[in-house]
Amino acid sequence: MKKILLFILAPAFLFSAGGVFAQSTYLSDYNFQLDQYRKNFAEYTNFKKDYDDRPTLNNEQKALLSAKQTIISRELAWANFYLVLSESIGKPGVTYPVINKAATDLTGIANYHFSQAGKAGNIATRADLTSFTQEELTVLASHRLPVAQSQVANKLVQLIKFQIDAKTAYDSIVGKLEAVKNEVVVKNGLDQVQTYSAQINGQIEALAKKTTGFDLNESNQGQFYRDSTETLRTVRNLQYRLVSIIIDLDTNYVRH
């Protein structure tokens, strides 16, 4: 009983929600809007150059309209990008504080960009465009932190799902090993499962805590990504060994 409790030390406050997600079109929408943006941006670059060379009212109007179209496609591309990320986080159906926060943040950011796409339609003058872009730059800066946290959450959710699946696998074979559980090989295998599980849970908890407490003003985002990648790699390697042992026990010591 103690061993089983140890195995689920970290996942004690997470559970599989088992949610069913409808087939998403976010990725195709994102790709479509990205293409639109590239076309619009190429046009905007040309019109802006014309306007810079010959600042007539006609050229200004063309550049302004082109800028509006570019911004609209950019905002829609951003919104769909964040929805793709949010969907990826929600798909495994895992509930965990840093993951819940990431999903909420991403939905908020996506809604902001949808709203900005609507607002961009109201741009009528050069001043409107400048004002819109300046406001956008300020808000985008505030999105950097939740986006960085969401990137880590997106990876964490997959590892937590692996851990839940490994736990299910372990539970399904442990009863069948009752007859041979005192044999040296089996005993060692079960002990190693406990050890790896405790290490994995500890690493996941530590990374989740670090991600929640991450401060962009104090830390470098690149370094944060590098450190997190290293921890994720460590957890993945431990999980690989854990599942290898479970498979070994299942294949060689469980009667089928």
Added chain:
Amino acid sequence: MSGTKVKNFLLNLYPELARFRRFNQITAIVIPTLTPRLKKVMRWGLPLVTVLFVILLGTVIGSWLLGLFFPKQITPLPIEFIAPTTTPGYQSPFLPLKRSIEEFNPALPDPLPPVFDEKISLESLSE
């Protein structure tokens, strides 16, 4: 006769033996039983047995001395091993999980955010 000679020889060598009644009893029993045939067997048998005994003793002493100069060979106890009950052709249902873990890419950021021009404007922007 030779039995008497042996007795005399022993008494000559160890006169104290005459004081032991047991000695006299044994010689009284053994000497008459030494038939010519038995004497013949003993004549050849005793040296042969003695030679074999000396060879055997020498071998034992030699082995013992050899053991003093070479470390004793230690044979480990057999490790407890249970024969796996592998089912031929059985494939664990957890193999896909192992593959998923193997394919997990820990690199960040993933997905890579798109690169957009965030400073679209017809005027120079104050930052």
